[in-house]
Amino acid sequence: MNDPTPTTAPAADAHQGLHSEQGALRAEHPGRAAQPVIKAAGLAWLEFTKPDLDRAETFAHDFGFTTAARTADTLYLRGAMAGPHCLVIRRGPASRFIGPAFQAADAADLDRLARATGHTVRPLTEYGGGRVVDLLDPSGIPVRVVHGVTEQPARSLRRPLVLNTGTTTAAARVNATQRPPREPSQVQRLGHVVLSTRVFRRALDWYLQHLGLIVSDFLYLDGRRDRGPTMAFIRCDRGSEPADHHTLALHLGPDTGYVHSAYQVADLDALAAGGEYLRERGYHHSWGIGRHIQGSQIFDYWRDPDRLMLEHYADGDVFDNTLEPGWAVMSASGLAQWGPPATRDFLGTTPSPGLLLQAISALREDNELDRARLLGLMKALTT
Template sequence: MNDPGPAPTADAHQGLHSAQGALRGEHPGRAAQSVIKVVDLAWLEFTKPDLDRAETFAHDFGLTTAARTHDALYLRGAMAGPHSLVIRRGPTSRFTGLAFTAADATDLDRLARATGHKVRTLTEHCGGRAVDLLDPSGIPVRVVHGVTEQTARPLRQPLVLNTGTTTAAARVNATQRPPREPSQVQRLGHVVLSTRVFRRALDWYLQHLGLIVSDFLYLDGQRDRGPTMAFIRCDRGSEPADHHTLAMHLGPDTGYVHSAFQVADLDALAAGGAYLRERGYHHSWGIGRHVQGSQIFDYWRDPDRFMVEHFADGDVFDNTLEPGWAAMSASGLAQWGPPATRDFLGTTPSPGALLQAISALREDNEIDRARLMGLMKALSK
């Protein structure tokens, strides 16, 4: 499939989704001509020493097991599609990469030629073919096609609601009693990454995978230095896509921040959260509604301290909408809900965080003293 180039864009700051649009000369949020255009986030990969514990949490969180071997666990949502998570047995708990789905088999060939890599056959669960790359941060990125998809399972339907002006027929002489049980995860929605080389990584994803930016955030007083966070979606042409499939921000550390999994509605999210709380899992932040993306959210930590999110009712954009721009701040992350916690923001003081900051300042990257101070200020506002 030949890339037709960038689509005409709609004005983002005329009451559509952002109070501000781009200024002259700022990042356009898309490549002039990308190598390919991926259509979705396929799955995330981790290693963990204890697969039993990982599987127990996954089930409590609302995922189900698609397959399991002695050394690997494959987890899925209820919607049709590839598995959402691969957890391999390993000596330590760590994030080991992400996979995107290519639109066509020929896209893999085109991507391989453009990057000097090879297309290889996947021999593990669900098969398919893949091109394995490293982004500029050193994070493994796999682009796949031909993976056998999981068949859909019965979906828990959103509750029928009465509103202030309308009484639903199904609610007459009926009560609402949503069960306190694991939220049924429907699908993997997005992943958020941190990087010390934000601009290089951003341009790499736009150029190689055809992703496009929905919203940029910048540091207050440093907009002229460019954005420091981007919410990035798949370019499916006129077919709407999630506001962000990938989000990235500049930071002193590199790698996984959190991943997000869609559930049916607010009741599924809240009842599932109550279920997790009763079982002693660590609640990070929520419930609230985001600004960029508009999702209703709730954040949790798994037993290995990885952050995971339940979300519902997120924005979807086609490829005509241009990026919005806003100043980065902790208070600007939500329209309503409790203040963002230190745990969510990653601002809890620790020797490890101090060492990361010192290391970032010593390396050749996009972190300097002004950027670091600006990030600290943004996360305290």
Template sequence: MSETPVNKAGPPTAHQDLHSEQGALRGEHPGRARNPATKVADLAWLEFEKPDLDRAEVFAHDFGFAIAARTERELWLRGTFAGSPCMVIRRGRASRFLGPAFRAAERADVHRLARTTGSTVKDADVPGGGQSVSLLDPSGLPVRVVHCAEPLPALPEQRPLTLNFGTDRRRTNATQRPLREPSRIQRLGHVVLETPVFARTLDWYLDTLGLIVSDFLFLDGQRDRGPTMAFIRCDQGSTAVDHHTLAMHLGPGAGYVHSAYQVTDLDAIAAGGEYLAERGYRRSWGIGRHIQGSQLFDYWRDPDRFMLEHFADGDLFSCDVEAGWAPMSGSGLAQWGPSVTRDFLGTSPSPAKLREVLKALRGDNELDPARLLGLMKAMSS
């Protein structure tokens, strides 16, 4: 099982300055499990409930999704890449996040995971069919691992623009006028979750799904207590994959923070953002470039206030890149771009947020007053 050992002073390991200034100190979390139950290949889709599927479909079009399937009770959204859908929205009484589904590389992996965890393999209700196993992470969030029988075929792409770079002049006698239209989603990239039981939840994803950590963030003056955020990727050996497929951070709530969807390039992000703004949607933060993961980003709120991100040009790591360690701060979230907003950080004061914090401080979890003050300081720095 993965463990989060107490930090013992020691020199940083060689880190090659790939993605943070330093690696782990001696005795710190290794960022991966020795013998995971399985190794998922990717994030498959995210599951939501919403009362108004028609309104959800309008936003989906404006944000850049294509429709994979639509019934009276379900709306399946997809990108242009071949593979699984990106999202399913089921009709329900209230808007809520139901959980993520991760993709197994082989059907046998689903059955092996079911035996290991004492779970049952069931038919997956995904377009094209498949099989799945349902689990529960330590935060109480439902997690599915699925294998799709018939992947969706590819759709026409939004082609990247031809750019001139100094003396590298590829575009002549032609103007550059990208259409102000929806950014065409290519695929689901990652989901970010909040949990008050960070260490236990982190280890569960490493031990159960075989994910590995790309970057840890820690609170100023509290590194000896372990990290409070992790950017986590799939392990596909020498094949380079997204810097993070899942990110998690310690907090009073449990569940969804945001999800990210890849588009072609910066112009697709910007023109798609103008399209969203013209239709009255609210930007949460952007446009900018992240530090951990390096993505170009732009965050938006849907009509139910769920946060979704357009991104492009993210880092790709193979399994031999070890986890980086860096201090957690609001200003450290982007290399360039506008200042991070309170809306993005979720620090806007409200009675609901106060009740959530008080409940967490009284509960059996990792959020104590010192951790809470450290998080508040980090997000205001």
């Protein structure tokens, strides 16, 4: 399938062994908008509310963030790479995800987006400054698009370990040992956020049209491909410059909102040693260590004291804008190339009254989730 965007190169067919065993069939979703309003440059930060900022900051430092700034009511956290802060935590009555902020490539993009959506560009008057357009996606999640936010300089980065392989001995390893310290994994940057929605197709098309994002991989329910995908891993379109396999992932589900967010660390040793550090301090481990299929990254999932899920990851895929979307069956066993089986905690399938109420509520509403799809999702998450 050719790239429908006139300004980009033809899509590369990389499905045999490199990217995905299957590509799109005729008339299936192309995975990108023909004429997007803008092309977002990346994910800037995520916003949350939490009742206890001291506890939030303690976990953040144990997970590997550093504090960029703090006021009486707001905590700004950053990674070690140069860029804007990557988390904003505001004091609130409950632990809650507010929404993501995406970076516009230039100031003119904000004006273009504002005109197309009937919104206004306004100054950001808090830490970092800049300008913003505030939107709502079809799920009702607030989405900010920002530009001109002050970027922080890079901090000293923990370097990946030099490794001996089966056929090569590294010079730096001769007469030397490996002793990675058991300490917080240094978060380098924000990688992606995963959101659940009852209006998957509407939300997907909204992000592709308004922010110019493009799909790396689609997942569909076994035996129901004709009804379209139920999950998409979506990247930024930076032309020939490679971008993370997914900056945003969306999946159809009975609930709406935050699933998890992911933060890059240097390598497997940083991820594993940091995980031991978190375990020793009593934090809840959700799933890992393993290597994903879509995105290929090494992963490890943890929950903060308010049970929000965060991921350490390393060695993820990067694609330029020529690669077509891959298509694969959604299943729990298809989430990882290696590692322990996905846990109920990670999958969100632990039986509870709240889960049942979400499903009942979803089936009563006018959305994209019906009984057949709900049963298909339940089967996929237990397969």
